[in-house]
Amino acid sequence: GAGVSQSPSNKVTEKGKDVELRCDPISGHTALYWYRQSLGQGLEFLIYFQGNSAPDKSGLPSDRFSAERTGGSVSTLTIQRTQQEDSAVYLCASSPDRYEQYFGPGTRLTVT
């Protein structure tokens, strides 16, 4: 079946601009997660959704970062006023049971 998809695959933006990253989870998966992977760093947890609600936003690095999920499916991660330190690969994962997480291919964000 179809896996997790993310768009765009690559995004180059200028410092100070806002960006939106999209995640389409595996159909039927109720849990959705966003992570960030920076060069030389491990994957860093950002936010978790169960259905449309986000009980755990503890990993969001600043108030410039926000996320929403609609219809228990698609999620959007928004970064406002992007900074160079936001450059990273943003990964989305979904899970049917809040154990195994299945990852998408990621969006590579470059802030110039």
Place this chain on the structure above:
Amino acid sequence: EDQVTQSPEALRLQEGESSSLNCSYTVSGLRGLFWYRQDPGKGPEFLFTLYSAGEEKEKERLKATLTKKESFLHITAPKPEDSATYLCAVQAWGKYSGGGADGLTFGKGTHLIIQP
């Protein structure tokens, strides 16, 4: 704070040369320990979940084991296509909804190269 340390950072083996990757962890109540494989430019690919000390799981040339402090990923007679970065992650019993699903805490990975 949950922590995961993987060693070595990089490992180069000859085809057929077996070895083990280490994942040491500290977690406030282990719900699961996960192994993933990541190829360049791709998202992590799920390999195994281990839930309790003493548990073992196998898949082709890979076997994962778990103790109360660490996990090992054993690679037997590896082939060049096993070259990848192997990631270890832990999930703690969560603070929400009576059961969990806080995000995974990942190690930085072991970059494995298998030379023909």
